[in-house]
Amino acid sequence: MQQQGQQMEGEQQQSICEDYYIIKTLGVGKYGKVKLGQKAQNLAALKFFKFENEQQQQNQIQQLLRETQILQKLNHPNIIKLIKYSEQLKYTQKNGTITYKMGLILEYGSNGDMFQYLKHFQKFDEQIARFYFCQMIKVLIDMKNLNICHRDLKLENIYFDNEYNLKIAGFGFATEYQGLINNFYGGTLPYMAPELLERREYDGSKVDVFALGQILFLMMTGYFAFQKSNHLSYKLIKEKNHQQFWQKIDLINKMFEYDFNQRISCEECLEHPFLQGPIANLHEIQQQFRAVEDRINQERDIQIYRQREEIKRQREEIQRRQQIEREMQEQMGNDSSTFK
DSSP: OOOOOOBOSSOOSSOEETTEEEEEEEEEETTEEEEEEEETTEEEEEEEEOOSSHHHHHHHHHHHHHHHHHHHHOOOTTBOOEEEEEEEEEEEOTTSBEEEEEEEEEEOOTTOBHHHHHHHHSSOOHHHHHHHHHHHHHHHHHHHHTTEEOSOOOGGGEEEOTTOOEEEOOGGGOEEOSSOBOSOOOSOGGGOOHHHHTTOOBOHHHHHHHHHHHHHHHHHHSSOTTSSOOHHHHHHHHTTOHHHHHHHHHHHHHHTOSSTTTSOOHHHHHTSGGGGSOOOOHHHHHHHHHTTHHHHHHHHHHHHHHHHHHHHHHHHHHHHHHHHHHHHHHHHHHHHHHTO
């Protein structure tokens, strides 16, 4: 949704949206872009949407309204905060042209997402995995108490702030619920519980527990569960370090329980013996993660560039096909005129 406005006098060095100076693009996708904005000393992620048709726009508006209502109810230090939502965010371009865009202004996870760091380190030390698991499970408990479930927990929706605390984002599939849910079966495949894949009724909190089990497994191994043998686990058995091994596997098995009625709850996860083991402190994590921060930022910029080029290529291909169709229709019209 964009409406052309008037020209302002003169030109400015940066685009501005709602008093936020636009610094750079953070991401691009099929339905829009995410920009980094700065207002005084505060950074924010500005998420803009665009639509191919009216129906798509109406569906997205309903989803955004639900997402904003949920974010307004959640007040947790490890959840990305909503700053503003509007269908008419005022956007002033560098040349002074004013347009209005539908979008969200969100707290900025300044140190990227967990996927980027796990890709670099391949896996986290168990003490670090335990630290972040505790932060995430406390978020799930808070959400459960408010009858809210996320339904799309994954590495790419877990961000780090400037101190390397977690910030959970991506609440587009989140919902408020009472009892079992039977009207939505979306998510991201490797993180989806069996009841979602089989389109059965489900407990919203328990599908989040399953997804968090996958995240815990990823943090400790570097790959998805059920993908290949866990050689580290075999090594622990060989060394007769059974207690550490079984505590870890016991928790994950309980989070992956097929029957969600038997699956461990988020409150029970927090009390599991595995979480009584040694845990990293934030200073140790900062030292380790900041050593690779610049390299990860460079990789993220390269990824954004490739995304933009791919979207540009797709648009050009669509335009090329549309041009061919127009030329064919014109040719058919000319041919029919010849035979009249």
